[in-house]
Amino acid sequence: MTTTIYTPEMARMVAVRDTGPLEKVFTIELPDGRSLDHSPGQFVEVSVLGVGEAPFGVASSPSRSNGSFEICVRRVGDVTNAMHRMQPGASLGIRGPFGEGFPIEKMRGKDLLFAPGGMGLPPLRSLIQQVLDERGSFGRVIILYGTKRPEEVLFREELDEWVARDDVECRITVDRGDETWDGHVGVITTLFPDVSINPRNTVAVTCGPPIMYRFVLMELLGKGIPETQIYLSLERRMKCGVGKCGHCQINNLYCCQDGPVFTYAQIKGVEEAL
Numbered sequence: 001m002t003t004t005i006y007t008p009e010m011a012r013m014v015a016v017r018d019t020g021p022l023e024k025v026f027t028i029e030l031p032d033g034r035s036l037d038h039s040p041g042q043f044v045e046v047s048v049l050g051v052g053e054a055p056f057g058v059a060s061s062p063s064r065s066n067g068s069f070e071i072c073v074r075r076v077g078d079v080t081n082a083m084h085r086m087q088p089g090a091s092l093g094i095r096g097p098f099g100e101g102f103p104i105e106k107m108r109g110k111d112l113l114f115a116p117g118g119m120g121l122p123p124l125r126s127l128i129q130q131v132l133d134e135r136g137s138f139g140r141v142i143i144l145y146g147t148k149r150p151e152e153v154l155f156r157e158e159l160d161e162w163v164a165r166d167d168v169e170c171r172i173t174v175d176r177g178d179e180t181w182d183g184h185v186g187v188i189t190t191l192f193p194d195v196s197i198n199p200r201n202t203v204a205v206t207c208g209p210p211i212m213y214r215f216v217l218m219e220l221l222g223k224g225i226p227e228t229q230i231y232l233s234l235e236r237r238m239k240c241g242v243g244k245c246g247h248c249q250i251n252n253l254y255c256c257q258d259g260p261v262f263t264y265a266q267i268k269g270v271e272e273a274l
Helices: 078-084 118-133 156-164 188-194 210-222
Strands: 005-018 023-029 043-048 052-057 068-074 091-098 111-116 141-147 169-174 202-207 230-233 261-263
Touching: 023 078, 043 068, 043 078, 052 068, 052 078, 052 091, 052 118, 068 078, 068 118, 111 118, 111 210, 118 141, 118 156, 118 202, 118 230, 141 188, 156 169, 169 188, 188 210, 202 210, 210 230
Parallel strands: 111 141, 111 202, 141 169, 202 230
Antiparallel strands: 005 023, 005 091, 023 068, 043 052, 043 091, 230 261
16 A cells, blocks of 8 residues: 655655756655655655755656656756756655556556657656566557657657567657658657557557647547546646645546546546646
């Protein structure tokens, strides 16, 4: 059973690496080397003393914890700018993990279709890693990933590993190519026509910018995948993490507590959900 930390505990940043023009991956270790004990799809609140606090989805699988976890941070505001200036050994406050993650038990034995866009890859990476670590428990694994430009492709080395695997079908696209890009060019939905699936035995998982959801959902529903077998992460709405600030509320749902993972059936027709 997951133990949630509700007041910030000081954790240590043990490694930092670039993964995009504005994105860094931070490896964080809790006091005494304790495991975060999260589920794929959950998030944590990270605080920088004297600056503020912000929520981030956990980008690494609990199956690969080794006493630490990873988050992927895009430099867009005060907290993220402060984090990008930090070096290994720096201290951060951590609360969490919060929210409902992906129901991996319901996915066992199923074919899985992942469709992340841009920064939607980090929260899905946690689930993808666990699926690959338990590869024999799942059917086909299909990963369709899209970004705007080649330089915005995140976790490129890991994506190359997925592409090279015989037991994974991984395809990558960019909206606009350049002289360095020899792969597919087009929005993420242009990858779907070449993918044939058994819709009743397929679970789809997607995360990305709001405009992407509308069109990816059309593709998934068009392939006959039931609404109850389509999962979305709405982690972009997170704020306080405990349902007090109201920032993540959509109608009667609090994303930080009822989500951030929902089935399409749960949020279909819910105003402002997508």
